[in-house]
Amino acid sequence: MKAVTETAGLEAVVQEVLDEGKREAAAILEAARKEREALLSKARAGVAVLVREREAEAAGAVERRRVQEIARAELEAKRAVLNGQKALLDEVYQGALQALPTLAGRDALTETLLRKTSADWRAGRVFCAAADERAVRAATGGSFAGTIDCAGGIVIETADGRRRLDLRFETRLQDVWQDMVREVAQTLWPKG
Numbered sequence: 001m002k003a004v005t006e007t008a009g010l011e012a013v014v015q016e017v018l019d020e021g022k023r024e025a026a027a028i029l030e031a032a033r034k035e036r037e038a039l040l041s042k043a044r045a046g047v048a049v050l051v052r053e054r055e056a057e058a059a060g061a062v063e064r065r066r067v068q069e070i071a072r073a074e075l076e077a078k079r080a081v082l083n084g085q086k087a088l089l090d091e092v093y094q095g096a097l098q099a100l101p102t103l104a105g106r107d108a109l110t111e112t113l114l115r116k117t118s119a120d121w122r123a124g125r126v127f128c129a130a131a132d133e134r135a136v137r138a139a140t141g142g143s144f145a146g147t148i149d150c151a152g153g154i155v156i157e158t159a160d161g162r163r164r165l166d167l168r169f170e171t172r173l174q175d176v177w178q179d180m181v182r183e184v185a186q187t188l189w190p191k192g
Helices: 002-102 106-116 118-122 130-143 169-188
Strands: 124-128 144-147 153-158 164-168
Touching: 002 169, 106 118, 106 130, 106 153, 118 124, 118 130, 118 153, 124 130, 130 144, 153 169, 164 169
Parallel strands: 124 144
Antiparallel strands: 124 153, 153 164
């Protein structure tokens, strides 16, 4: 009977070991489940943070792009306005240049130029527009050197040909225009 008792005792020990193993396995599985849930929770939180960061980055990128597009559009608009203003200024300049040959008081202007520069042309030569040839030839005599293609005015050259004094109407207009273009622009487009 001793063998039966030992077998029963052994079976009880085996059962107890099995029960203890099941409890430990259940505890390990429960701990693994909790750890898995904790890891998943942590991963979800990390993903949520990452999503918020990416959304913020995307919103920032969209805002930067919007600001760049607005700035680009404003620059294009300013460029178009400036191009239009330049075209109008060029048109005004060309109109003034075309009006020079028929300028009222042209003869008086030429006479004034000759009178003020007489010391220069008496020792040199004088050129003028074909339309002014008769008046300039009469005023300068032997210093008259010929005609040049211009709207009016005179060009004086020293006798040795080293120096020229350009007093053509178009040259004078260009000088005045360069000095006055800012004033002309402010008159045409006052800043309000």
